[in-house]
Amino acid sequence: MSELWWWPYVMIVVAGWLATDIWRWLGVIVGNRLREDSEILIWVRAVATALVAGVISRLILFPTGALGTSPLALRIAAAATGFLAFLYFRQRVVVGVLVAEVVLIAGWYLL
Amino acid sequence: MISIPAMILTAAFVGYAGLARESGLSLGETLAMTGMVWALPSIVVLTGAITGGASLLAAAVAVALASVRLMPMTVALMPMLKVEGRTKRWHLLVASHFVAVTAWVYAMKNLPDLPREARLPFFLGFGGGITSFVFVMTGVSYLLIEDMPAIVAGALFLLTPVYFTCSLWGASRLSSDKAAMILGLVLGPIFFVAVPGLDLLWTGLAGGTVAYLGVKGYGRFPR
Numbered sequence: 075m076s077e078l079w080w081w082p083y084v085m086i087v088v089a090g091w092l093a094t095d096i097w098r099w100l101g102v103i104v105g106n107r108l109r110e111d112s113e114i115l116i117w118v119r120a121v122a123t124a125l126v127a128g129v130i131s132r133l134i135l136f137p138t139g140a141l142g143t144s145p146l147a148l149r150i151a152a153a154a155t156g157f158l159a160f161l162y163f164r165q166r167v168v169v170g171v172l173v174a175e176v177v178l179i180a181g182w183y184l185l
Numbered sequence: 186m187i188s189i190p191a192m193i194l195t196a197a198f199v200g201y202a203g204l205a206r207e208s209g210l211s212l213g214e215t216l217a218m219t220g221m222v223w224a225l226p227s228i229v230v231l232t233g234a235i236t237g238g239a240s241l242l243a244a245a246v247a248v249a250l251a252s253v254r255l256m257p258m259t260v261a262l263m264p265m266l267k268v269e270g271r272t273k274r275w276h277l278l279v280a281s282h283f284v285a286v287t288a289w290v291y292a293m294k295n296l297p298d299l300p301r302e303a304r305l306p307f308f309l310g311f312g313g314g315i316t317s318f319v320f321v322m323t324g325v326s327y328l329l330i331e332d333m334p335a336i337v338a339g340a341l342f343l344l345t346p347v348y349f350t351c352s353l354w355g356a357s358r359l360s361s362d363k364a365a366m367i368l369g370l371v372l373g374p375i376f377f378v379a380v381p382g383l384d385l386l387w388t389g390l391a392g393g394t395v396a397y398l399g400v401k402g403y404g405r406f407p408r
Contacts, residue, residue: 082214082235089244090231091221094252098281101259106274110264117397120365122257124392126286126353127369128376128385129226129254133346135374138229139204140338153347160351167189170351171344178343182336 144182152178191315193348194287195322197225200341202327204229208236212327219323223316224285225345227251247382254385257393259284265296266305280305283312286349294356361400368392 108115134153141149156174163169198219205215210232222228230251234244259281267277288311296304357363369392376384376391 082210083217085235085241085244086214086217086221086231089234089241089248090218090227093245093248094222094224094227094255095282096249097252097254097256098259098284099278101256101284102263102274102277102281104256105260105263106267106277108260108264112264115261115264116359116361117393118257119261119359119393120361120397121389121393122254122261122289123353123357123362124365124369124372124396125254125257125385125389126290126349127366127392128373128388129286130346130349130353131370131373132377132384133342133349136377137342139200139342140333140335141342143335144339149343152343153350156347157350157354160354165351165355167348167351167355171189171193171347174343174347175340179336179340182339 144178145185148178148181148185152181189348190287190291190352191318193344194315194319196341197345198319198323199326199330200338201225201228202323203330203333203338205232206327206330208232210235212324215327216320216324219320220316222248223282224252224255250382251385254389255284257389258286258289262289262292265293266308268301268305272305276305280309280312283308283316288312288315290349290352290356294352297358359400361396364400365393365396368396 108118134149135146137149152174155177156170156172159173160167160170201219202215205218210218214235218228218231222231227248231244231248233239234247239247262284263277263281266272266280288308291311292308296308299307353366354363357366369388372388372392373384376387380387
């Protein structure tokens with residue numbers, strides 16, 4: 075079946091688009107009923123935030139692709155330095171991102 | 186759309202274009218995934234499933250598991266986007282397609298500063314703009330980049346988590362959000378090893394619930 079040119083597109087529509095957007099649609103249906111100041115929403119916000127934070131640490135600790143070839147300690151050091159710089163320089167996201175990149179690239183060359 | 190989130194996300198998708206090309210996906214397939222799925226982790230899972238020759242059902246289950254996280258994110262965003270009694274549901278259904286980590290973090294941080302009537306139009310404009318821009322840039326980089334040095338590709342991949350860390354902290358207006366973020370960072374890798382596949386769901390439920398109850402309990406019994 076995988077020889078057919080259109081088969082990957084069926085995969086993309088069913089296993090990609092539908093399997094992803096179904097959760098967004100469910101989120102609209104549930105979220106539409108909640109008030110902005112409700113206790114449930116504060117909890118949902120916390121769940122969503124923890125989940126996104128989980129994505130972050132997974133990207134740093136278990137990266138796919140080229141970043142995986144860099145030393146783990148260097149990745150953690152780069153991300154941590156970037157975050158501290160972000161906090162120190164009045165929460166400027168650009169500063170955090172640039173500092174992390176400098177630490178990563180410099181470290182990668184030196185090691 | 187020359188903004189920081191647009192730049193960061195473009196960099197992440199430039200990195201993905203390299204992966205897609207290496208995996209043997211055609212330009213059309215790469216772009217169809219970018220536009221239709223619009224959530225990078227799910228796209229990476231689907232790429233693995235297609236190139237690994239997984240069945241349609243197995244691929245759908247894997248992608249659905251990787252995408253569950255979009256539901257609590259959408260639930261948290263919707264009450265912020267709508268104008269009570271006036272916003273039509275189908276407008277929100279259309280807008281929800283743009284819910285992915287980057288746009289979500291950006292919206293949670295910036296929407297509260299806007300008047301309520303302006304939020305949905307802003308989110309649609311932002312989401313539509315950033316999606317079109319990234320879509321085009323993914324196609325361009327698929328065609329241009331044949332071979333990327335590991336250090337460049339690695340630097341591109343690091344942009345995303347660092348950007349997420351900083352802007353997620355900036356978007357955390359409640360102490361329960363900040364506690365949830367710290368718990369999520371710690372629990373994420375533990376659940377990744379303990380319950381692979383369901384790890385993000387468990388990280389969210391456990392980290393979020395503990396953060397919520399902890400902050401609530403702390404507020405009730407002030408020192």
